[in-house]
Amino acid sequence: MKRPMVIFFVLYLIGLLLASINQYKAILFIAFSIIIMATGYFYKTYLKVWILCLPFICFFAFFWMNNTVINMEQNHIYTFENRVNATIVGEVKSYNVSNNRSVIIIESNRIEINGEQHYDPLSIRVTVNERVKVTLKDQIHAKGTLYALELPRNDGAWNEKLYYNIRNIDYRFFANTIHIEEKNKSMKQFLVDFREVLKSNYQKILPAEEAGIIIAMTLGDRTLLDEDIRTLFQQSGMIHILAISGLHITLLGVFIFSLLKKLNVSIYYAAASTIVLLMLYLLLTGSSISTQRAVFMMGVLLTAFIIGRTYDILSALAFAGFFLLIKNPLYLFDVGFQLSFVAIMGITLLTPHIEGFFRKKNKFITLTSASIAAYISTTPIIAYYYFEIPMYSIVTNILIIPLLTILVPLALFSGLVSIFSLTIGRLSIGLVYFILQFYQIISEWITNLPFNTYLTGRPHWGWIVLFYAIIGLMIYFKNNKTIQRYVAIGTVFLVILFKIMEPNYLEVHFIDVGQGDSIFIKTSNNKHIIVDGGGSIFEEIGTRRLLPFLKYNKIKRIDYMFLTHSDLDHIQGLIEIIDEIQVNYLVVPKTDFRNPLFDELLDKAKTNDVKVIEILKDDMFIIGNTQIRCLFPKEDTMVRGNNDYSLVLSLDYKEVKVLLTGDIEKEQEKVLVDYVDQHQILKVPHHGSKTSSTDDFLQAIQPRVAIISSGVYNTYGHPHQEVIDRYHSYDTIIYNTADDGAIKMVTDGKTLRISTKLPRKE
Known part of the structure; x- marks a missing residue:
């Protein structure tokens, strides 16, 4: 059996998903019984000892997810409905400060509610409607309102509780008064200060609208992003470039590695240095889930290069998934995690098959095929979370992705140069400005086209599973046109049947x-x-x-x-x-x-x-x-x-x-x-x-x-x-x-x- 890491990861995913439906005992019993029997069958067939580990991986994932959820619920220990007046004291873990608003994540060491003192170490998101001077490790003393995290109250509403739990945040707090006790700077604070310098310089060398876009693209900070621009990019299928994605990390990694080689740095030192710089960039940009995945995979690629091993993208993807989901199994329910992994998997598995429909093969055909593959693989997830899909995003990606290879490295280079000279920074970022203008023209053109978005509503998870199962079957039986034809006919039959059976209430x-x-x-x-x-x-x-x-x-x-x-x-x-x-x-x-x-x-x-x-x-x-x-x-x-x-x-x-x-x-x-x-x-x-x-x-x-x-x-x-x-x-x-x-x-x-x-x- 090839790619054992992929098989391990699939069993781990199954365990996590089964934990999310642990109230259905009969389903759990059937699922685990099938896994155990399948393990016995494959062990007898292939005589590989590692196959015997598969049920244990699934069981571990099941109990690890349950344990995470239980610990998360135990952290929500205060019995109040929705909100309560409180005083909190804690240490600053991260922060984001704008002109008239500050968001600070603290780890509490004391909370006072209704005169009672509590000393539980909880992660609390503190908001204050003013700009405050704060650094990591500072002690925060604040009075205000403590809020319980809310489940969505309507169809289509944001799941605040899930979003913050994924990020290990237990409560929200709105501060009416706040006092900050300064502490010595930590090493991580130097990275935070560096990021603030870059943000400030981008605002000096670019107009406000463009500065907000570049700060989102390069530093992962969307606080300065214009809401109209965000909506425009979303409707045109370009929203993914406003986040630090795998594409950004790949471009940056290749740029750094190529630059070091041109400076006559040895290949091994160039690869090792690239890994270290990408890790620093990960910390600099806030360590989003998709960025962690991308940096991890780039690290695996460069490590394989250093030690002389073959790089397999699916095994690296599975390895990255293992790393992230062991770190926090709730990442599985994050839309960024899902889109990041599904897009890479879709591009890897579907692109060769799509290329087969074209007579010639060149870079344009490969880019087009990869864009189609990414679109097909991510569409169900986009529909599930955003209830509509952009219809022309394939065209959009073909137009914008080639320019990203220039935009991302040049934007970062200009930001770094601006630290020493704002004048040179303005000169070097000129091309970035014109690329962004081109992006906005493309977005407005796409948005004004008829049928630029298609309203899907939230599809039932069963349809999503069926969609990916059909794609999987089509790939598995790629050389058997008869079975592919039966799969297609069966799919059409199922859709018609469910439509006919849909109740009229x-x-x-x-x-x-x-x-x-x-x-x-x-x-x-x-x-x-x-x-x-x-x-x-x-x-x-x-x-x-x-x-x-x-x-x-x-x-x-x-x-x-x-x-x-x-x-x-x-x-x-x-x-x-x-x-x-x-x-x-x-x-x-x-x-x-x-x-x-x-x-x-x-x-x-x-x-x-x-x-x-x-x-x-x-x-x-x-x-x-x-x-x-x-x-x-x-x-x-x-x-x-x-x-x-x-x-x-x-x-x-x-x-x-x-x-x-x-x-x-x-x-x-x-x-x-x-x-x-x-x-x-x-x-x-x-x-x-x-x-x-x-x-x-x-x-x-x-x-x-x-x-x-x-x-x-x-x-x-x-x-x-x-x-x-x-x-x-x-x-x-x-x-x-x-x-x-x-x-x-x-x-x-x-x-x-x-x-x-x-x-x-x-």
Whole structure:
């Protein structure tokens, strides 16, 4: 058997993945049984002693991952919900300081919470909204708010807890006051200071926009990167050049090695010196996961060269994977780790097969084939994490990668030269500036092309496994066209079968928009409805919560956008997204009581050719098997404020009825009780305020389930306890977005299934 290191790594990966599903005991038993039997079979076939190690490698990975997760959870020892006032003392481990914000990672040696002293060594990310002078090893004394790391509260939301746990951070802390006790500089501080000098010089020899790009590309620091540039590069498929990737390290390593050879340094000393300089560069740039992988593989390549051994890229990749995942098995769930390893594997395995489709072979064909291979191999991961894929990134890479061989070494050289002379630095970096201008022109051109991105939504992990299994089979049976044909036919058959078997349910999502309302409805005939969009003066709810949710669920259009009333916490999100997604109809209450936000939404609807429908009681929408009836307001409703004309909508699907109540209060409920009928699901009026949910109203509705949409630590005290008690008196099951995150209801018209984004509390 060839490449034992690759086989070891695959078994190690299997062990880590099995640990992530350790709640399914039957699957674990079957998987480990298969591994043990397969080991026996291959040992008898090949008589290689190392084969007997395979189950032990898998078991070790399984227990190592479990142990890491257990230790991680044990570090989260403080029993508080979301946040608590605290005082912390700790030692600075790393930091990033900008003009008006400082982020400092400390290892705590004392934490005071509610008068109690704790002496647990925890890693805490400290943020302070000012520029502070700090160095490594300094002692930090800070007062402020300690935050527990959060799981995603909505589809498409960022997994803060996983992201920081991968980086061995246990809590976040926002400092109101901070005191720094300076200590002697460490050796690592000299590298940090050197990086700050380079950052400062790049800002002096380049315009701000270009300086931010070069600092991200060469130093791994994105704090100065313009957000519009980041978005532009992402949409054009160029985002990968804004991180220190394997390509950057390869270019840098080759440049250093070639330069040393030209200076008549012996080959062995040149290789050894290159390894040392790349290790220093790794420390200088913050040691990202993809950079660690690239430096490790380059080190293996140069070491093999020194000792006269053959370099095998797949074995080196497996070796690097072993090193990183033993260091921290949670790296497996980092998108940078996954993209870095899958891209290299795809380029290595697929490029020769793609080249076979071309009659001639030259550098351009190889570059094109490698770009196609990287695109094919990374597309499922990009779709999984970003919910859309750039369609022209193959073309983009063909245009930009050749120039990277000039840009990266020259940018680093110019940064180093600028330390001695800013004038020479400006002269030498001129070509870099023009290359960056060319990159931006290419990005803007690609972005403006039709269909430049394709919305995929988040694919199910099963489809991703199937995708890579098909590629693996195609490669394995590369010389057997018959089997390849069967694999292709079988794939098409499976896709069609799953599409036919896809159930047609009604889905209702109560999106967590903080202190506000937003409900997304997907009907059984695949029509999309949104009722309200949340809103906040502190956050762009539409951009940061609604659009990621819609992309995650592959929603390309909104058929009906309902606005219940024009309070900020219901309308702002709709104003933000109506420019970003196709909307067919905007449905609003018929009223003359309007505010500037209402007028702004109507103006945007007109600009985007969205038809506006005004409705009152008894107006109705029939959408397939789904019926939406307006129960309020009536024609003669007296209006003194926004809540007085809030829409009340009855959503009926076969035997299931959902009542959406906006922000109605006691006066509106009193009108409704005269004609409203029972509903199994009730969106609690006005976020659970004591001005709503009267006993007469609940008596008329008789809800089995009540959904409250409120914000964590909202200043209104929603939901009020007396309202909660009133619902409990009707044996109503209560869900609250503040506690449960987004709430999803799925029904076939008879039965209901309700799930929450966050784990339910007992």
